[in-house]
Amino acid sequence: MVDVHSDVLIGMPPAEVGEVDLYHPRSWWTKYVFSQDAKIIAVQYSVTAMAIGMVALVLSWLMRLQLGFPGVFSFIDANQYLQFITMHGMIMVIYLLTALFLGGFGNYLIPLMVGARDMVFPYANMLSYWIYLLAVLVLVATFFVPGGPTGAGWTLYPPQSVLSGTPGQEAGIVLMLLSLILFIIGFTMGGLNYVVTVLQARTRGMTLMRMPLTVWGIFTATVMALLAFPALFVAAVMMLFDRLLGTSFFMPSLVEMGQQMKYGGGSPLLFQHLFWFFGHPEVYIVALPAFGIVSDLISTHARKNIFGYRMMVWAIVGIGALSFVVWAHHMYVSGMNPKFGFFFATTTLIIAVPTAIKVYNWVLTLWRGDIHLTTPMLFALAFIITFVNGGLTGLFLGNVVVDVPLSDTMFVVAHFHMVMGVAPIMVVFGAIYHWYPKVTGRMLDETLGRIHFWVTFLGAYAVFFPMHYLGLLGMPRRYHDIGETAFIPASAHDLNAFMSVAALVVGAAQLVFVFNLIWSLSRGKEAGGNPWGATTLEWQTPETPPAHGNWGKELPVVYRWAYDYSVPGAIRDFIPQNEPPNRFEPQGAHS
Amino acid sequence: MAVAIIILLVAVASVLFHLFSPWWWTPIASNWRYIDDTITMTFWITGAVFFAVVAFMAYCVFRFHHKEGRRADYEPENKRLESWLTIGTAVGVGAMLAPGLLVWHQFVTVPADATEVEVMGQQWRWSYRLPGKDGRLGTSDARNVSSDNPMGLNPKDSNGQDDVIIESDDLHLPVGKPVKVLLRSIDVLHDFYVPEFRAKMDMVPGSVTYFWFTPTRTGTFEVLCAELCGVAHAQMRSKVIVQEEKDYHAWLGQQQTFAELLDQRRLAKASYTIGSE
Numbered sequence: 001m002v003d004v005h006s007d008v009l010i011g012m013p014p015a016e017v018g019e020v021d022l023y024h025p026r027s028w029w030t031k032y033v034f035s036q037d038a039k040i041i042a043v044q045y046s047v048t049a050m051a052i053g054m055v056a057l058v059l060s061w062l063m064r065l066q067l068g069f070p071g072v073f074s075f076i077d078a079n080q081y082l083q084f085i086t087m088h089g090m091i092m093v094i095y096l097l098t099a100l101f102l103g104g105f106g107n108y109l110i111p112l113m114v115g116a117r118d119m120v121f122p123y124a125n126m127l128s129y130w131i132y133l134l135a136v137l138v139l140v141a142t143f144f145v146p147g148g149p150t151g152a153g154w155t156l157y158p159p160q161s162v163l164s165g166t167p168g169q170e171a172g173i174v175l176m177l178l179s180l181i182l183f184i185i186g187f188t189m190g191g192l193n194y195v196v197t198v199l200q201a202r203t204r205g206m207t208l209m210r211m212p213l214t215v216w217g218i219f220t221a222t223v224m225a226l227l228a229f230p231a232l233f234v235a236a237v238m239m240l241f242d243r244l245l246g247t248s249f250f251m252p253s254l255v256e257m258g259q260q261m262k263y264g265g266g267s268p269l270l271f272q273h274l275f276w277f278f279g280h281p282e283v284y285i286v287a288l289p290a291f292g293i294v295s296d297l298i299s300t301h302a303r304k305n306i307f308g309y310r311m312m313v314w315a316i317v318g319i320g321a322l323s324f325v326v327w328a329h330h331m332y333v334s335g336m337n338p339k340f341g342f343f344f345a346t347t348t349l350i351i352a353v354p355t356a357i358k359v360y361n362w363v364l365t366l367w368r369g370d371i372h373l374t375t376p377m378l379f380a381l382a383f384i385i386t387f388v389n390g391g392l393t394g395l396f397l398g399n400v401v402v403d404v405p406l407s408d409t410m411f412v413v414a415h416f417h418m419v420m421g422v423a424p425i426m427v428v429f430g431a432i433y434h435w436y437p438k439v440t441g442r443m444l445d446e447t448l449g450r451i452h453f454w455v456t457f458l459g460a461y462a463v464f465f466p467m468h469y470l471g472l473l474g475m476p477r478r479y480h481d482i483g484e485t486a487f488i489p490a491s492a493h494d495l496n497a498f499m500s501v502a503a504l505v506v507g508a509a510q511l512v513f514v515f516n517l518i519w520s521l522s523r524g525k526e527a528g529g530n531p532w533g534a535t536t537l538e539w540q541t542p543e544t545p546p547a548h549g550n551w552g553k554e555l556p557v558v559y560r561w562a563y564d565y566s567v568p569g570a571i572r573d574f575i576p577q578n579e580p581p582n583r584f585e586p587q588g589a590h591s
Numbered sequence: 592m593a594v595a596i597i598i599l600l601v602a603v604a605s606v607l608f609h610l611f612s613p614w615w616w617t618p619i620a621s622n623w624r625y626i627d628d629t630i631t632m633t634f635w636i637t638g639a640v641f642f643a644v645v646a647f648m649a650y651c652v653f654r655f656h657h658k659e660g661r662r663a664d665y666e667p668e669n670k671r672l673e674s675w676l677t678i679g680t681a682v683g684v685g686a687m688l689a690p691g692l693l694v695w696h697q698f699v700t701v702p703a704d705a706t707e708v709e710v711m712g713q714q715w716r717w718s719y720r721l722p723g724k725d726g727r728l729g730t731s732d733a734r735n736v737s738s739d740n741p742m743g744l745n746p747k748d749s750n751g752q753d754d755v756i757i758e759s760d761d762l763h764l765p766v767g768k769p770v771k772v773l774l775r776s777i778d779v780l781h782d783f784y785v786p787e788f789r790a791k792m793d794m795v796p797g798s799v800t801y802f803w804f805t806p807t808r809t810g811t812f813e814v815l816c817a818e819l820c821g822v823a824h825a826q827m828r829s830k831v832i833v834q835e836e837k838d839y840h841a842w843l844g845q846q847q848t849f850a851e852l853l854d855q856r857r858l859a860k861a862s863y864t865i866g867s868e
Binding site: 151167303309310342367372385408483 | 605613623633637656661663676684688691698736738780790794795812813817819820826
């Protein structure tokens, strides 16, 4: 008997790796708490990340209260302000964005999108989450130790981070470094999983160049993180030794408050090189998953194939590689040999080319599309606007001589919030509105979604766009109170107050989102298996939410790329990746 | 429709904000006008790209938003268009990078006739040192810092004896003379930041960093610390007073040298010890 199925399987290589027995939970505890199912781990990661993210949000409120109305809130002093900015930055960059994109979206989407039953090392995957949780708890503990959390700024530059002129010198900095070390250990366990799963556990027919860009983005970011985090790891260990054992890795001879210290011979710049060797790739560790996800959101909701898929893949890989040779653009005025500036300015501006290609391809995907203005699509559009804005101001700061007057001012704060705060968070929201129906089986409420979107997007833009101009004026960052300064006009204080009000409103809008998440869990509209009419595999699971093992008896077989939307001649405006080609399909359709 | 209009408004409002912003850089007081020019040019190029991309998006949303019966085009790639966009971007990036690197070359090339001035940072104040009649600064080390020798100069270095020491007071500079600012810290990172001069550089304990500039107009300029240095970072202030050469020399004549300062302190200490006996 010849059926269509076996007919098209001819010429498709057999699976390279045989199916491995899944771990099957035996109790409620091993099913929902100490779970080895990537989907549960993903939810655990996401909920934890968002919970600690709420702490960062509250900290940002307190900072904005102080900046907008200095002196009015007597419960915020200089010490606390520095502690707020440090913890806000650290939480947002590492404990929220990195954890959510890789631990959250990575865990949920990689196995489903490549057609695997689970991650390849489920036990290590489970450990990864629990160590991450421990890292978060240690971080939170710093709020309750004597002296409070460290106020060294999220960059933790020595010598000040371990000296007594900085808040949190007693215990805060020690716990901060321990927490980072734990985070990196936990991440490494998860990260190895994501990489090996993508390389080894793809289902039949899922060639690398058929993978959705979401997987490409998360995969490349994970490889980068595995290479970049070790630099932070050694920096944290060495600084811990400097603080606890009196070594001098980063400490030169110095005098603290009139007292000669016992340190000598260390280099503060060494720490900065290690930190940014991690820190710059970190920007793209957050950005690349966002690039990938937003490509899929735009394509799905514009019902059109992503424009220039191959270029998009190479741009992701190229940006990932280049991002390892640009780190010292964070150090143009650090006191390193200024001649480095020529090299790092050149590499930094070269990155603009593949990045610009991605932007063109996103907007060209909209061209002659069939644009559905759903909540995920709105967030995707807002991502493009904020990312282009923040990316372009990067051309100021990357161009070494332009960076000199702007570095360490509010221009930098505005730039990195726009490009790696607001823009990726737009994608996080878009992605949650997009995939929530798969995770829970129910849709998020569209009206609440739109309210959440407009307030968040316009409000965040109103906070961070004008902030660039305070930096241009010369207002330095990390000042709890600019005070009487000759070149700062009174109108700058009014602008600060305006930005603070906008920030409070944006923060409040997140409560609408949290309410929507909880309310829709039981009251949301039933989603069905594929509410958006998407092509990728996660929408083709036999059950929604996907059951343990994802695919029932048979793994899906992939016949086409992830972007067969509005194929001429096809009946529907999308063809799932696992739908076999039929003889009426026009030859030469993209595969 | 509404979405397209709002997207377009975001682009228009951003451009208008830029054009009418009362918050703009301080009037320049140094030779680094080229830096300002490079920023202005970068604003034009990036502003045009921003407006074009966002306006294009707004048009797409307006023209191609979902209607009953609409179907999207199927166009996986367009090599020609992609190549042209890549080349165009590379040219635009080069147009910003090339002048940037040329100006950076000037920035790192200190003119031979520049006078050396030392700025020392510590939590949370500034000290300054000017070369004496020999035109040279003596060596220093954080290990030498004591209450008698707060800037940590090497007491055995003859070049340092006539160095002019300015503690907890303002720095004066003559207008029109290039200055090489040597930067040093004895505790944590600091950054000597005068917005009107445009140039700045971190001060790193254990090494001496530098930048150079020429003050181009007289006046009093506020010094801030631009690198987080602990809890009183925002209060670490001082002033630079740029004067005509004649006024500068009058001021310089009244300042104390390292040797004088050392003698004075020894004397004070001796009389204190005698007095208490």
